[in-house]
Amino acid sequence: MALRVAVIGSGPAGIYTAEALVKQSAGAVRVDVLERLPTPYGLVRYGVAPDHTSIKSIANYLKRVLELPQVRFLGGVTLGEHLSVADLLRHYDAVVYCTGAMVDRRLGIPGEDLPGSVAATDFVNWYCGHPDVDPSRFTLDSPEVAVIGVGNVAVDVVRVLARTADELSRTDVPHDVLQRLSESQVKAIHMIGRRGPEHAKFTLKELRELGELDNADVVVRPEEARVLGSGFSRQVQGNVDVIQAWAAREPVGRARRLDVRFWMRPVEILGAERVEGLRLERTRLSPEGRVVGTGEFETLPVGMVLRSVGYQSVPLPGVPFSEETMTVPNQAGRVREREYVAGWLKRGPTGVIGTNKSDAAETVRTLLADLEGREGVPATATIDALLAERGVRPVTYDEWQAIEAAETELAKSLGRGDRVKLVGLEAMLRACRP
Secondary structure (H helix, E strand, O other), X not given: OOEEEEEEXXXXXXXXXXXXXXXXXXXXXXXXXXXXXXXXXXXXXXXXXXXXXXXXXXXXXXXXXXXXXXXXXXXXXXXXXXXXXXXXXXXXXXXXXXXXOOEEOOOOOOOOOOOOEEEHHHHHHHHOOOOOOOOOOOOXXXXXXXXXXXXXXXXXXXXXXXXXXXXXXXXXXXXXXXXXXXXXXXXXXXXXXXXXXXXXXXXXXXXXXXXXXXXXXXXXXXXXXXXXXXXXXXHHHHHHHHHHXXXXXXXXXXXXXXXXXXXXXXXXXXXXXXXXXXXXXXXXXXXXXXXXXXXXXXXXXXXXXXEOOOEEOOOOOOOOOEOOOOEOOOEOOEEEOOEEEOOHHHHOOOOOOOHHHHHHHHHHHHHHHXXXXXXXXXXXXXXXXXXXXXXXXXXXXXXXHHHHHHHHHHHHHHOOOOOOOOOOHXXXXXXXXX
16 A cells, blocks of 8 residues: 655745655655645745746646646645644655745844845745735835845845836746835845955855846945955855955946845844834954954945845754754654655755755655555545545645646746746635636
8 A cells, every 4th residue: 555645834944855755655655745735836836036037947847746646736725724733644654844034133233124125035935936925015215225134035136126116027926016116216226244354145146136136236345345265165255256356446327236145244234213214233263163243333224124134944843853953852753653755844944956956855755664564544544535624625736736837827928038927815815717
């Protein structure tokens, strides 16, 4: 009898787990991929910048996994609301948790909770059309904005802020969001890193793209482009070369200005009713290699602060969780008997999208070795009857395809490229259940 496995989460980690289960079991498995949203693909759909179509094309690979005969997509099903861990273990031989890292880390400085101080995740979700974020959530009415962080998410946020609405009109940005971007008053964007260029987490391709923006001058202060040491990796040296080249050139008067700052850390977000400024302190490295303040301060007159200093996972109801590592404790993916974990929830927010593939393969090897020879759950124990009893009608893969078709039609009607995302659960359900 085929094993039955529930995978919680349909982002790259969840779908790579489903694929590994089918491959490593030689097809002797039935996988239900449970997702709280009506749409699959997780960060590929709601975390990758809309102008990065090559990365978003990973969805075509993930789509083929969901179309395998051994795999079933069940959208609109939430662990802790519609089903408990106990429910899952009664109906499946094993459960794999793959819900990723969904929230931003905090800065831990005064003023962080002022209106206008925003987690970058919320902003990314907004321009990616996540149904949890209202299209009216952001009004870009401040001439100056700060983005805290020097990783790829920060670069994505900066690039979207710097581009014109015309440049983004061929992407899948929701139409209401595009309208708000077209009304943006932003003229200066400050991207701020605590350390030097050699410590930044950019990938070289993403970094170079900033210097090729048609609508924004990139400015780096020569004294902040300095590096400590030598003998860097090829990737790091590439980043340093690009940043130092920016420091040597003059602005040409484009509509927007991107200030890339290094050796600066935020110490306070200023304002009474909302964000009115950001206080920074210049930094240096101590002999032990720690970032320490120099006592030299500067204030930026920003009306919005976007915090992009890393993702972290959140606990799942009924699942062990370490507040120290912000992950589910595991051994090669094993959490407890018949419970497993994969992806960022397993190892923390490290690596690229493809890293989840090898990570999922390890978890599946552990799972299949643990369950070898075990008698499976009764064939009569299907989750469908329990969900129906609780009034839950999962979104099927065919219904998800109807949502995709509606987004394609919307793009055609607006003259806007291949797809324009529907926003909100109601619009998605109308599209798939007219």
